[in-house]
Amino acid sequence: MIEIKQVSKHFHLSKGRHIKALDQVSLEIHPNEILGLVGESGSGKSTLGKVLAGLHPKTMGSIKYKDETLPDNYSAKDFLRLSKEIQMIFQDPYSSLNPRMTVGEIIGEGLSLRKVAKKTIQEKVHAWLLKVGLHPDHASRFPHEFSGGQRQRIGIARALIVEPKFVICDEPISALDVSVQAQVIQLLQKLKNDFGLTLLFIAHDLSMVRHISDRITVLYLGQIMEIGPADQVFFHAKHPYTQKLNSSNPLPDPKREREQPTIQVDNSEIPSPSEILRGCPFASRCPHVSQICKTERPELKNIDNNHQVACHHLDKIN
């Protein structure tokens, strides 16, 4: 459904320096799947989402949606056409809704831009408010009257009312409380099934990504480290970075936490993405590092059906 080929996104800093937020990322997203995208801050996961939605022009590479190659720089016309296919749900339910528009205007804006009749818009807005678990009366209220979870529902209705096929969810639950997270996840799963959506689910909560996703992609400093079926990546990670992420992730199970072997904690920091990296981006923190890791960038290798890892020392580690 979506084919991302060698996509890079560089942000320019002063004096010719730049940050490689995305560095030659290649990825396919299949129809009707949920692809999870995890990584720490600065890994480029939000950038990838925004490049896919056309909010950031890409520096290099190509993105194909169905059979169409997407433009590097979106014009207003491109946005109007493609936002009917590709939509985005944003992380912060507080800053992503215009405080001066009513909820009805926010949700209906995508339709009114397409010159849909007012009456139809109103009906659809009401229907969508119900679908996301709110009340049609809420249409005349303003965003500040709602809680975080309710706002995220508004954000979901806003994205889905134009009936897109592909939805990018950029950390849709990280600003929410546990009990509300579950509400939003359940809603997303239901809507995905009802409308046959394809989702890119960006988050840093590994357990939740594993719960909702079919496949998981692990990103580190703008490069893909590992990609594979959710359970494979979560339980049988092959890349040392994924293994580190998994062992850092605290599980809500005291017995398992006690049984976990205490491995030597390293106190390395995530390098700044503005540093120019040769070789493997994880080399500075990797326990298995060797000379080749510092000079040569590892390629994504197939190790199994759909399971790919970028590491020089796969045989040695596993």
Next chain:
Amino acid sequence: MSKILEINNLHVEFDTYGGTVHAVRGLDLAVQKGETLAVVGESGCGKSVSFQALMGLLPMPPGRISSGSANFQGNDLLKLKESEMRPLRGSQIAMIFQDPMSSLNPTKKIGDQIAESLIIHKGMSKRDALKESLKLLELTRIGEAPKRLNQYPFEFSGGMLQRVMIAMAIACKPQLLIADEPTTALDVTIQDQILALLKDLQKEYEMSLILITHDLGVVARMADQVAVMYAGQIVENGSVDDIFYRSAHPYTLGLKQALPNSQEGKSAQLIPIDGSPPDLFSPPKACAYAARCPMARKVCLEKAPLIFEASSKHLSRCWLQHPQAPSHPELFCGERK
């Protein structure tokens, strides 16, 4: 084991234009020497406010401590004057905050900020205090510590700033450390490092640790005792195993069911808790959780629940298993005592 801190019937209120917010409504809590108590709850449940009140960090007004006592080594913290609180705060009891970026002074060098409490509380000279600061920074495993002393907060990453906060907090070897969401702003791998550091320092200094968090994973990793808070009250209190494996309160159960499980191949549906927490302008007279509770009975809406002792150290504020609940046998799901 002896109690280092005992809070009884703490009430905190806020006066606002819209009326009085009853943020904390009768908090009872005890922390033993050397143990870790995790206080869990969702945003707005009063977990941070309780401990800010305890430390005298609550702006008053609008805040108000309307009743309660907090016994720390023979002193009632809530009755102390500001001048009496000062020698305790930062020295005997220290606190770490969620957002290290905004909790440090951006215009002062890191070394000076750590040295400050040593100069004030221990009467050290600036030179000695800076030397000690270096040791403390090294203890928190920051790389290139001598260089770091002369840097400013903006030159540090979030994880490093949190290490600086920890160095400041343990400078005077406190007996009680209150950590308010210390890792919420950090990435998992950095969170892992900070939690391990806290654990090690706690052992070394024999500190008691109060860990305020909403992350049940962090609780499972760190806590000995757990207190679950809801709408300004503790609804369940017990050992970490009691809370996770023998949950007695429907809210605790609800929180657990809302989390994804971590067993391979199986992915049970998440069960969200419907509804939202009660309005604390006028909190319900009876059980605060009743409106969202799947097991609520008539009595839950009429009478405030009494404390049920599931075992001697495992308490739950719920009618469900309570022997004194009105006797309609069909109302009960659990075993009756």
